[in-house]
Amino acid sequence: MADLDEIKAEKDYHLDKPFTTVGDFHVKGAGNLDWGMRKRLSNIFNPKTGNTVMFAFDHGYFMGSVSGLERLDLLIPRLAPHIDVLMGTRGALRTSVSPSFRKGVALRVSSGSSMLNDDLSHETLAVDIEDAIRMDADCMAVQVFIGADGQKDSIDTLSKVVNAGNRYGVPTLGVVAVGKDMERTDRYFKLATRIIAELGANIVKTYYCDRFEEVVAACPVPIVVAGGKKLPEKEALDMAFKAMQGGASGLDMGRNIFQSRYPQAMADAVSKIVHENFTINEAWEFFEDTRSCL
Numbered sequence: 067m068a069d070l071d072e073i074k075a076e077k078d079y080h081l082d083k084p085f086t087t088v089g090d091f092h093v094k095g096a097g098n099l100d101w102g103m104r105k106r107l108s109n110i111f112n113p114k115t116g117n118t119v120m121f122a123f124d125h126g127y128f129m130g131s132v133s134g135l136e137r138l139d140l141l142i143p144r145l146a147p148h149i150d151v152l153m154g155t156r157g158a159l160r161t162s163v164s165p166s167f168r169k170g171v172a173l174r175v176s177s178g179s180s181m182l183n184d185d186l187s188h189e190t191l192a193v194d195i196e197d198a199i200r201m202d203a204d205c206m207a208v209q210v211f212i213g214a215d216g217q218k219d220s221i222d223t224l225s226k227v228v229n230a231g232n233r234y235g236v237p238t239l240g241v242v243a244v245g246k247d248m249e250r251t252d253r254y255f256k257l258a259t260r261i262i263a264e265l266g267a268n269i270v271k272t273y274y275c276d277r278f279e280e281v282v283a284a285c286p287v288p289i290v291v292a293g294g295k296k297l298p299e300k301e302a303l304d305m306a307f308k309a310m311q312g313g314a315s316g317l318d319m320g321r322n323i324f325q326s327r328y329p330q331a332m333a334d335a336v337s338k339i340v341h342e343n344f345t346i347n348e349a350w351e352f353f354e355d356t357r358s359c360l
């Protein structure tokens with residue numbers, strides 16, 4: 067059985083050549099999709115910039131009440147004007163988030179783990195397509211554990227979601243899950259992101275890494291970068307900048323926004339990088355100016 071060591075290093079990602087997107091649609095790899103799929107993807111990726119700022123608050127599906135997310139009913143109204151997409155569970159959205167924000171919705175549909183487990187990789191499908199449509203989800207998010215014991219479970223769940231999503235015109239967001247024993251290398255992320263895209267996900271979420279531009283080049287659908295553990299704001303903005311420079315189509319930040327002392331200023335600074343090509347220094351200066359007014 068082949069393993070990572072046996073996979074020969076690819077030689078040429080043609081980094082100088084943009085992806086040959088079919089037609090003029092602004093989302094990578096979506097040119098052949100149906101109207102409804104492309105409308106939902108346009109609710110996620112801004113047609114003017116092709117990019118997105120997702121605010122992730124779906125951590126509760128396996129972490130319970132996470133620091134900074136204690137009161138979603140108070141947090142989301144403050145942040146909604148500063149982001150493009152709300153990424154949450156159906157329970158959080160229905161109980162704590164007004165449907166009047168007119169933002170994209172990335173609905174967490176997989177579940178099955180909790181912080182009490184050592185192995186988080188055995189997830190299952192929790193939300194069916196009917197409820198995703200009822201929630202007017204613009205994509206369905208599935209955690210995919212490539213290389214973990216639960217790999218087959220998560221690929222099975224991903225495939226069920228892609229099948230249902232293709233049937234009803236709802237895109238799938240495949241989330242690269244990185245267990246504590248997994249390597250956060252470009253080799254791993256190239257493998258995981260490509261598998262998820264090959265299995266039909268329309269968007270892939272992963273983490274920033276060295277040679278990230280090669281990870282992006284080898285993935286035929288847009289990559290959105292998760293923020294990961296809380297960093298000092300400048301480091302988080304630097305990671306966001308490098309991810310966008312590396313070809314990401316946006317950020318999906320949670321802890322680096324909701325655990326910041328200045329969540330709105332952080333979300334706005336990330337948005338400046340994602341949609342207005344701010345440099346790290348411009349974004350940092352913007353963040354400092356904004357937080358001083360709060």
Ligand code: R5P
Nearest residue numbers: 122125292293294319320321
């Ligand atoms: C959590 O498990 C989800 O996958 C989050 O949506 C994702 O990790 C982004 O959140 P953070 O920026 O806090 O990592």
